[in-house]
Amino acid sequence: MASPGYFPHNSLPNYSNSSAVQEKLGLRHLSPWFIPVSVPIPGVRTRRLRLYLPNARRLHSSSVLRFGRRAGSAIFLFGFLLFVFVAFAFAKRFGTRSKKWPRPFIGDPSTLIFEREDLQRIWHWEIASGHFPSRRPIPEQLGLRVAPRNPGIPPRSSPSQGLLGFANSTTGIGPRRTYLEIKSKPHDTAYPPRPVPGSVADLDVIMDHCDFSEKKYVRDCLEVLRAGAGLDTGNRLRRGSLKEWKYIYMEHADSGNLDANYDHAAQENVEAVPLGVQAHIGNDNLEKPPIALPTPMKHRPYASLPTPCDPDNPRVFHMFWTGPFTDKPYTALLSFLYTQNTGLHLREAPDATICRPEFWMWINPGPAAAVPNPSAVRDMFDELKKNPWASPFLHPRFKDVIRFKLWNTTEQLDGIPELKDEWRNRDLFNSGGNIIAVPQDSKPKEDDAEGTATKAESDNFLNRAGSKSSSTYDRMSVILSDMARFVLCHRFGGTYLDADTIFLRDWEDLWGWKGAFAYRWSRMTRYNTAVLHMNKNSALGTFLFRTALKNDLDFHPMTISRYTKDAHLEELLLRLPDALFDSAWLNTENYQRDRPPQPYFTAFEDFFETPVVNSAAPQAMGFDGFFKGAYSYHFHNFWWKPFDPSRNWPDLGEQFAAGEKLARTATASMLPSNVTDSPDGIPDDVDRRDLDWATVLKRTFEGYIRGERPNMYGEWLHW
Known part of the structure; x- marks a missing residue:
């Protein structure tokens, strides 16, 4: 005979040892665990959506049956309150504008806002x-x-x-x-x-x-x-x-x-074919009016232009810099002069048949969230004149090809028609969905010891102007630069480059390509906008700004990749191979190491600290052996590592001796006391025998400016 509570197949249950209450509960037909609920579907009158929700009555009955009336009711009530608390906590954590639901759980929502x-x-x-x-x-x-x-x-x-x-x-x-x-x-x-x-x-x-x-x-x-x-x-x-x-x-x-x-x-024609994506739920962000575009530009071959420069396609390189000028933008500007066809090597007037490119260095003098004062432009040039890394480029010889410009966030955003009426209602510091809120008053306040420390740490983060070390990375300025590159290219046209970029060849033929482009994020089919070329006031730019505005002004390159993919516009912003601008990236991520290019970097630090086993290459091969064929090189941050540790000053010759003297004086305290005993200022035991790639490139560019060697095309700079 079966034991109490157990009944084999085709036998009846045995309640001989059960109480009367348990027997009645066992005989009563229990309701199902889930109950169906029918809700209307917006826009569809003939159909309703059927959902299954947990049955509270069944949950309560089960808890009473298992634990008794009092204990079961208490457990049920506790579980209900716990559910409400967890739901409230998740809504508080992820339901605000500055927080997002974790993408691994729900996937990337569509960014599409256009029909x-x-x-x-x-x-x-x-x-x-x-x-x-x-x-x-x-x-x-x-x-x-x-x-x-x-x-x-x-x-x-x-x-x-x-x-x-x-x-x-x-x-x-x-x-x-x-x-x-x-x-x-x-x-x-x-x-x-x-x-x-x-x-x-x-x-x-x-x-x-x-x-x-x-x-x-x-x-x-x-x-x-x-x-x-x-x-x-x-x-x-x-x-x-x-x-x-x-x-x-x-x-x-x-x-x-x-x-x-x-x-x-x-x-223009429309056919009912699925786009493969859906707009935001409820279409809250959908652009209602048709997109407003100007008359298309006229494509004109170079041979048909009345002048060498096409006004519709200005040859302007943009670069964005925050904080005091250092050896990083200094070397970027030197590489520009060393490679591009500026005509500076000609004794007479520049060649009238050549379109000279210009380099616009945009300076954000303070923290990313700061507002420039009325005298900001004058103050900027006063600081540039005092700075030994920047002052050489104020020389009249460079005035037509290098221009310093003050970045003003308000002025720039008001200059974008797609943003000017709405950007003030958005958070400006959004990177990949991570929004950094900037308080109205970020100055430290007197408070208790614990509160003062917390606020000081926050203020230090908000008030950084440049990255001085890996632990004090200026994340705010990086986020601002993500947006600035699109603003500058859309307003003025041209090509934006990150400040950790070095030119390696003339870009004449890249200027000839009229399409927009960035480059690939290493192995991933995403954009890296460290190099970004866009046309002035283009339809693509209008799309990007309107889409970013409806997606919390997020200009992170990964998010830009989603914008173009969702709208099937990836071919209009061509994703070039990173070999053209970032030739070491795949090797640093352990790809293509069976046939690496020259030089062979397994980490981006190798540029500044070349491994001993490869340390003969920089001096033996020089500039000619550094990723030859690539248009530029991106060394990925490392703002705190000097290009030339033992000569950490601008070494540009007699014309710029005053700035060099200031920099040498500032560096002297970090060098041994016998540094002044050497005629050249640097004794042999201080200067490294095996120079790193960064050092060799900086000294090569400086040799051209001093007039001691030609540039990569054999042109000499005469003073």
């Missing part, structure tokens, strides 16, 4: 303006029935359609191209030639040879970049045909089949 018609208008505007000089496919999800006509590419084969039957390419109607084979003149191969004025880099070809997603190596990419630009003519070894490596071309003066009366608006 399909607006996305089509953005694509048509950029294509009609010549900002898509590419044959890369356009997203079929846009639902375009007719392939847009593209003045940025020459006519070729007929446009194609995708699997859904919609256009996924453009129709070329632009000028013809001639791809160049660039070589040095015979018997003059010591230095590479300057790029041909008006030449254009075909980034489609570069993607074919450099795209990490297609398993392309950085080492091979740099070889293609060197060969195609003629940077290795003096050292080029015999190979087969290099026809496929030609990526620099000239556009003919003719305009192809471009019709001056072409109405891009007539090509």
Whole structure:
């Protein structure tokens, strides 16, 4: 016979040892654990959503049955109160504007705020303006029935359609191209030639040879970049045909089949094809009016311009700096003078056939959250004149190519039509959803000992102006610079570069490419905006600012990646391989170490502290052996590590002796007492025998400014 409380298959339960109450509870039909609830679906009258919620009656009955009436009721009440407390705590923690729900639990919500018609208008505007000089496919999800006509590419084969039957390419109607084979003149191969004025880099070809997603190596990419630009003519070894490596071309003066009366608006068409994303729940952030765009720009080949500089595409490099000037922006400016075609080497007037690039150094003199005072511009230049790292660039010789400008957050944001009426209602310091609230009065107040310490720590964070060490990183200024780069490029046009960037070659052919671009975040298909090129007042810029405004002004590069992906606009902001601007990144993350480029860095610190096993390379190879072919190098922060520890001052010669003397005096206290015994100011036992890469590059640039050596193109600076 079965034991009490146990009943085998096809037998009855035995209640011989149960109380009467338990017997009645056991015989009574218990309600289900979950009960269905029907709720209406917004916008759908004929259907209702069926949800299943926990049945409080069943939970209470089960607790009473298990623990008795009093204990069970108490446990049920405690569980209910605990649930309410946890729900309230989560709402308090993640329900405010400055907190976000953890993405691993709910995933990334859509950032899309535009309808399909607006996305089509953005694509048509950029294509009609010549900002898509590419044959890369356009997203079929846009639902375009007719392939847009593209003045940025020459006519070729007929446009194609995708699997859904919609256009996924453009129709070329632009000028013809001639791809160049660039070589040095015979018997003059010591230095590479300057790029041909008006030449254009075909980034489609570069993607074919450099795209990490297609398993392309950085080492091979740099070889293609060197060969195609003629940077290795003096050292080029015999190979087969290099026809496929030609990526620099000239556009003919003719305009192809471009019709001056072409109405891009007539090509705008809508088809009911899913975008693959959803806007925010409830469409609270959806842009209601159609996007307002100006008349598209006219694509003009360089050969048809009346002057060498195209006013629609200004050649301006932007850089943002907070706090006192140091050796980091100093070296960035030196590398600009060493590589770009500024014409400073000419004794007479600059070549009138050359469009000289300009470098705009934007200075935010105080903490990121500070408001400049009325005399901020005068104060900025007074500080620059006193600063030995900055004062050399105020010399009249550089006045037409290097300009210092004061950054004013209010003025800049008011200069963006897409932001000026609404940005004051947003938090400015938002990075990847992490919002830093800035109090109205952040000054320390007198309080108890514990409270004063906490406030002082907070104020120290808010009042930082530059990163002096790894433990005092100026995060606020970094977040502000994430937004500043888009503001500057949208207002003025040009290319933004982070201050931890060094130029490695002339950017003439990159200026020729009229499309917008940033570069890849190492192995991930995300943007790194340490280099960002955008066109002035573009439709893409309007999209980014309106989208960022509705997403709490978040300009973190990871978030920018979500904006363009959700809206199918990634091809309008081309994600270039990091080999072009950040050649060491993959190696530092343990990728492609079987065939690394030269030099071989396993960590970004290797730039400042070259491992002993590789320490012969910097002096033996010099600038010519440093990621040759790349356009620039990004050394990723390390603001506190000097480029040249034993010569931590600007060493630019007699013209700038006053600033050098000030810097030497400031550095003398950190050097041994016998430093003054050496005629050169540095004894042999202080200067390292094996110089690091950072030191070699800084001293190379300084040698050019002193007039002791030519720049990378063999041009001498005469004083």
